[in-house]
Amino acid sequence: MKADSTTPPSMTQRGRNPRGQGGRLREEIVAAAIGLLDTLGDDQALSMRAVSREIGSAATSVYLHFADRDALVLAALQQYHADLVRAIDAAEAASDDPVDKLRARIRVLGAWAQRHPGLYKVLxxxxxxxxxxxxxxxxxTERTVAVIQRCMDAGxxxxxxxxxxxxxxxxxxHGAVSMRLNQPDQPWPPLDDQIERFLGKLVGVAPMRKSAKRAR
Incomplete structure (x- = not known):
């Protein structure tokens, strides 16, 4: 069906992928599922039909790539997690100091959870x-263990x-993030400040200098 000017983009009938480009459709399906899961915050609320509408394709095309909803949700979570890992690794790489690397890792993790509360809940x-x-x-977990060990090795x-x-x-x-998401009306302190206290009390690293805090 040809879409007219009033047809929403997500409802436009999707054309057939050229031969050899089925992988592109799979990527579009996963991306649509990620967006819907972040909005819904519940894997049980996601439907294959809703995903197919989002990409403008027939539901049968979604089932060609994923046998059921669980398989699709798992693929979406794995992609979301891989993107999160890349963002955390990039933040860590910006510093040579082991404590700053650890601090960067935890802050990015907290920030991503706050930006993607629905995906965090599903994950x-x-x-x-x-x-x-x-x-x-x-x-x-393994990478966080490694950077904490480097902090210890460096004294x-x-x-x-x-x-x-x-x-x-x-x-x-995770407790701090989860409580913020599930009890948003509470007067929570800034997450970065709470993370700083966790790093001092649980890991035993020196607190961030005040001048560095002001520069954030």
Missing amino acids: HESTLNQRTAMPFKQQL LAPDDDAHSVALDLRAAV
């Missing part, structure tokens, strides 16, 4: 998260079990 609190293993989530944090410290830090940060 950590969804029914799919309870039913399906998501080994890709270990990547962030910038007390010697301890880096893995246990990383788990404590992760629990604190």
Whole structure:
């Protein structure tokens, strides 16, 4: 069907991909699912039909790439997580100081969760998260453990079990983010300030200099 000038872009019938470009359709499907999940904040509320409408294609084309909703949601979460990892790695790479690297990692994680609350909830609190293993989530934990260990090796944090410290830090940060998302009316302090306290109390690193805070 030819779209007229009043047809919303998301409802325009999508043309067939040229031969060999089926991967492009899959990317569009995943991108649409990511956007819808961020809006819905609930994997059970997502429908394959809604995704097909978003890309202007028949529902059957979505099923050609994903057997069911769980498979699509998992692919969307994996893509979202990969984008998050890249953003965190880029922030860490901006400094040579192990503590600044750790601080950058945690701040970007918190900022992404606040910008994408729906995806955060689906990634950590969804029914799919309870039913399906998501080994890709270990990547962030492993990299955080590594940078905490570098802080310890450099004498910038007390010697301890880096893995246990990383788990404590992760629990604190995720708890702080989750409470903000689920109780938005509470008078929460700035997340960066809370992260700074977590880093001092749980990891044992020196606090950020006031001059550095003002420069943020």
